[in-house]
Amino acid sequence: MSNLFKRMTTKRDDSVHSSLHEIDKLADDENTTDFSYVNLSYPEDDVETPPVETIPDVTFDEQTKKNFEPDIELNRLESNRLESNASSDQFNVLNDISDTEQSPYEEVAAVVPNSDDTTLPCLTFRTWFLGLGFTCLLSFINQFFWYRTNPLTIGVLVVQLLSHPVGKLMARILPKKSVKVWKWNLTLNPGPFSIKEHTLITAMANAAWVGIMRRFLVWPSAMIWPSNLVSCALFRTLHETADEKEKEKPSKWKMSRLKFFFIAFGCQFLYYWFPGYIFPLLAAFSWICMIKPKNIVVAQLTGNSGLGIGSIDFDWNAIVAFLSSPIVVPFWAQLNILVGFVTLAWIFTPISYYLNLWGSQALPIVSNKIFTPDGYVYDIHAVLNKETRLNETAYEQYGHIRMTAIFAMSYGVSFAAITAVIVHTILYHGPQIIKQFKTSLSDQSDIHAKLMARYPEAPEWWYSILFVVSFIIAAIVCHVGKLMPWYYLFVAVAISFFFLLPTGIVQAITNQSIGLNVITEFVAGVCMKGNPLGNVTFKTYGYITQYQALL
Incomplete structure (x- = not known):
């Protein structure tokens, strides 16, 4: 655009008018957007260039302005880029942005806008x-x-x-x-x-x-x-x-x-008063138990303290307490959750319990507590010394711990899930991960990535410094507070970092998180035998770090 005007202002008036006349004719065609072939040649016997002020004012019709506007916008953004010292490849992607371009995923396109207002304040x-x-x-x-x-x-x-x-x-x-x-x-x-x-x-x-x-x-x-x-x-x-159209044409x-x-x-707000305070029974309404209130088997299979088969839940907080809102979970992911839950809780658990596998009939059918072999709740204080370390002699006298059938199987499923998520990530997302190592934000094809390419990226060393500072503080807390040997923090953080990418990919697609609570407890038990305080500290830095990073 600037080169066009530069050439126009160095020629005679009649040549300018003839060139503009040709542009105007091309602009009348709505499909014309390329003016590169406009004839701007001039006679060889040109006289000296007249002063700039003698050239008449140039006006463009609306169509011509519309055709030239992207170039003007790119020039403005290029000036902003030079002022902010941003890299040029971040702004080259702007040539590919279209007002009609949307995300390839309809749920994203329906919610996230495909435009950006760069004038809005941010860090205030x-x-x-x-x-x-x-x-x-x-x-x-x-x-x-x-x-x-x-x-x-x-x-x-x-x-x-x-x-x-x-x-x-x-x-x-x-x-x-x-x-x-x-x-x-x-x-x-x-x-x-x-x-x-x-x-x-x-x-x-x-x-x-x-x-x-x-x-x-x-x-x-x-x-x-x-x-x-x-x-x-x-x-x-x-x-x-x-x-504005909705304002002009309101509809009932x-x-x-x-x-x-x-x-x-x-x-x-009005509804929650009923299941939350007025009628708490609605939080887990087992209508089958009301038919047979004294039947133990019915209570185990359908009751609130049992497997809950056939129960109806009217408390939204109970529904979303562990698996988040079903409204935002993709339907195919909900089907996977349903099949897994029914298989584990409503098929395998009753079979294991009524076959007395692992002596499970001496314990409740569903509980996340630990018990003695006789079925009493385990008193952990009876097997710990004053330094909160395991007293092995007292442990042998008091008895080994027992877990319910469903609790034990959930631990097994947790180990299986950790292995499965690694295999799944390698098979289905391995090539994409390798590709992403070599690409920048401006190389992404998604419209929202293109919009974000307008802004300089925060250097990764910023995040690295934040992590290092947090790590040093955590190591000091572990050492001074005698929570666990500080060098085991390297192991906990390494586990969290290793699983962050595969579990993050699964959560980004399904909205379901795969926790590291079981594997961190296992590794801590191997590293710090007989140290329950060190175990929970290790679990905090190994599991919660990954959990918080993916919130």
């Missing part, structure tokens, strides 16, 4: 204040409620809901002045509370490994992360305005997303 005072505040608050609340029979987890949706009105309030009351923090000027109130600020607030955790693994778990379009689609839909509901059969959200929110 509101972002840091609310993000760090909610991170600390939720860490305490979730740990407190984790000890319920059905754990109650305060998730990212609650942070989204609470941070939105607080962010709006801060946008109204905070003064519009800047505070200098080292080399940066931090504006207390840069304007309206933006969707990008809101997004960063809800993601103000789980850094380090998740950043290092982003080229495998975030960039590929197949990594859809179903649970994050819910968050994206809520962000758009809270921040985007209604379409339609409502805005925000209106629907508040109606659903109010209904859920």
